[in-house]
Amino acid sequence: MAETSNLRYELKLTCGAQFLSQARSWIRLHPAGFRSAYPTRQVNSLYFDTPQLHSYHGNLAGHSGRQKLRLRWYGERLTQITAPTLELKLKENLVGDKKQQKLDCTLDLSQPYAKSLPIIRSAAPAEWQPRLAVASQPTLINSYQRSYFTTPDQRVRVTLDYGQVAFGQRTAIRPNLNRPLLGQDLVVIEIKGPPEESDRLEKIINHFPISRSRNSKYVNGMQAQWF
DSSP states (O other), rough: OOOBBOOEEEEEEEEEEGGGGHHHHHHHTTTTTOEEEEEEEEEEEEEEEEEEEEEHHHHTTTEEEEEEEEEEEEOOOOOOEESSSSEEEETTTTEEEEEEEOOOOOEETOOOOOHHHHHHHSSSSSHHHHHHHHHHHEEEEEEEEEEEOOTTTTSSSEEEEEHHHEEEEETSOOOSSSBBOOOEEEEEEEEOOOOOGGHHHHHTTSSSSOOOOOOOHHHHHHHTTTO
């Protein structure tokens, strides 16, 4: 399957987990007329970084141009994975792009990384090999529930993320899926649309009763490994 990309303007809101029911109401009662676009599902990601953690430090510093490499899959299984997707998430200020490549492989994340990482690399096409060679260090696994909404014209999308759990991987010989990190359980609302809809997205976010914020699940999970 060929690599795909998805250029979009992105805005985020966050609040504590205790406001989850209110967050659902804010979306469903929004004047933009959001409606459910896809069933709620569990999203899982294995993040990679350089040994010097360039991606983490760039995101933490808020650099205008930043990127994250991850392996993504869906569903409740965290070890037996079929046909995962490699994703390179790129961000330039408020405009993001996500290059994706589905892999024709099966992974067993109960096995040491010395067995699973070569399978990922061998399944990835040539254009992804330099990315995997540079960002070679597994650093974080996280999972959360995601609900999907869209405007009637399907030009603007909203995702609602909650129930987050993360596992540090920086010193793991095999995937750590037994010792979750301690961190603040946040609800994340993300509003997304094509760059030409940026003015519309700004108006939409202004109808929410909380202020916009910068939020990176990757940065949050990495920081939790030090505290």
